[in-house]
Amino acid sequence: MENKKELRTWLDNFNLNHPLVIAGPCSAETEEQVLTIAHQLKETDTNVFRAGIWKPRTRPGNFEGVGALGLKWLQKAKEETGLLMTTEVANANHVDLAMKHDIDILWIGARTTVSPFIVQEIAEALRGTDKPVLIKNPVNPDLSLWLGAVERMYTSDIKNLGVIHRGFSTYEKTRYRNNPEWQIAIDLQNRFPDLPLILDPSHIAGRRDIIFDLCQTALDLNYDGLMVETHHDPDNAWSDAAQQITPSTLDKYTEDLRIRTEESKSTVFKNKINTLRTQIDVIDHQLIDILGKRMTVANEIGKLKKEHNVAVLQTKRWNEILGKMILQGEEKNLSEEFILRVFKAIHQESINHQEEIINH
Ligand code: PEP
Ligand code: MN
Numbered sequence: 001m002e003n004k005k006e007l008r009t010w011l012d013n014f015n016l017n018h019p020l021v022i023a024g025p026c027s028a029e030t031e032e033q034v035l036t037i038a039h040q041l042k043e044t045d046t047n048v049f050r051a052g053i054w055k056p057r058t059r060p061g062n063f064e065g066v067g068a069l070g071l072k073w074l075q076k077a078k079e080e081t082g083l084l085m086t087t088e089v090a091n092a093n094h095v096d097l098a099m100k101h102d103i104d105i106l107w108i109g110a111r112t113t114v115s116p117f118i119v120q121e122i123a124e125a126l127r128g129t130d131k132p133v134l135i136k137n138p139v140n141p142d143l144s145l146w147l148g149a150v151e152r153m154y155t156s157d158i159k160n161l162g163v164i165h166r167g168f169s170t171y172e173k174t175r176y177r178n179n180p181e182w183q184i185a186i187d188l189q190n191r192f193p194d195l196p197l198i199l200d201p202s203h204i205a206g207r208r209d210i211i212f213d214l215c216q217t218a219l220d221l222n223y224d225g226l227m228v229e230t231h232h233d234p235d236n237a238w239s240d241a242a243q244q245i246t247p248s249t250l251d252k253y254t255e256d257l258r259i260r261t262e263e264s265k266s267t268v269f270k271n272k273i274n275t276l277r278t279q280i281d282v283i284d285h286q287l288i289d290i291l292g293k294r295m296t297v298a299n300e301i302g303k304l305k306k307e308h309n310v311a312v313l314q315t316k317r318w319n320e321i322l323g324k325m326i327l328q329g330e331e332k333n334l335s336e337e338f339i340l341r342v343f344k345a346i347h348q349e350s351i352n353h354q355e356e357i358i359n360h
Pocket of ligand 2: 026027229239240
């Protein structure tokens with residue numbers, strides 16, 4: 001993507017000294033609800049008001065949004081509060097209607113990003129406009145689909161882009177509604193450093209109590225903004241009730257969040273951070289060394305198994321190793337999930353090596 005600087009222009013125009021704050025209900029429910037929340041948010045750090053008009057629900061039979069009627073309520077909320085407006089568009093017709101109602105920023109939902117056909121349709125509908133478009137990550141943990149959606153917009157001449165990290169669905173139940181998988185967002189940020197990156201802690205969390213911590217992590221990772229579902233009466237929201245917070249809670253959160261600058265001018269800080277970074281580099285080298293050593297031993301075992309015609313996979317022994325490592329990990333404050341992931345990866349690599357040895 002050439003000319004990446006262009007990507008930030010729309011956000012730089014806000015001239016903010018804090019991350020962009022997008023807030024508002026999951027869904028527009030009634031005109032009164034939209035106006036009440038918008039007026040309450042006007043008193044906070046919120047820059048942009050969000051509300052879903054067309055709600056893509058995973059299962060039918062839930063509230064599916066008020067439809068185009070809600071666009072009028074957003075226009076009214078903008079007139080009365082001066083907040084910018086954003087809503088989700090999921091096809092060319094939505095784009096058309098949103099443009100006609102002067103919605104300032106459009107977002108593409110997680111269930112849309114998974115479909116290159118629809119992303120392309122939306123890109124065509126927007127071709128040549130300067131409307132900012134925020135692209136949520138796809139539902140499944142697939143960096144290429146996310147990148148692909150950004151590229152489809154960009155190649156349709158839509159340059160005012162941003163991405164929203166809303167977490168990824170998993171089959172197993174975790175503490176999150178959608179697993180954050182921070183690494184995927186960091187990978188995307190590394191590919192397109194000038195693409196504004198916004199966290200949606202609400203859809204990651206699925207519940208109120210971890211929203212603040214998720215926001216803090218995002219700011220520590222230099223995210224450019226937050227999109228937080230906010231409702232004047234969260235418990236009675238028509239969709240996503242468990243994860244919405246009130247405007248006054250949001251206000252308190254934005255006050256308490258620590259915003260870090262990317263680089264500090266202080267030399268003490270610079271010296272310290274350099275030392276610590278060097279230490280990390282040294283340890284990373286050691287890690288690779290030690291993994292190499294472990295693999296050499298695993299290769300020896302592979303040869304031995306070949307000579308004695310023994311199967312590569314020894315499940316019982318593997319489970320014993322894992323159990324010990326989880327206990328040791330606990331002592332070092334490393335989560336069981338982390339130990340499992342690391343050792344599964346190491347084990348898989350050993351199996352690959354041993355199979356190579358046995359089959360040749
Ligand atoms: C939403 O923002 O309300 C929404 C439906 O989000 P997502 O596409 O991330 O599920
Ligand atoms: Mn929602």
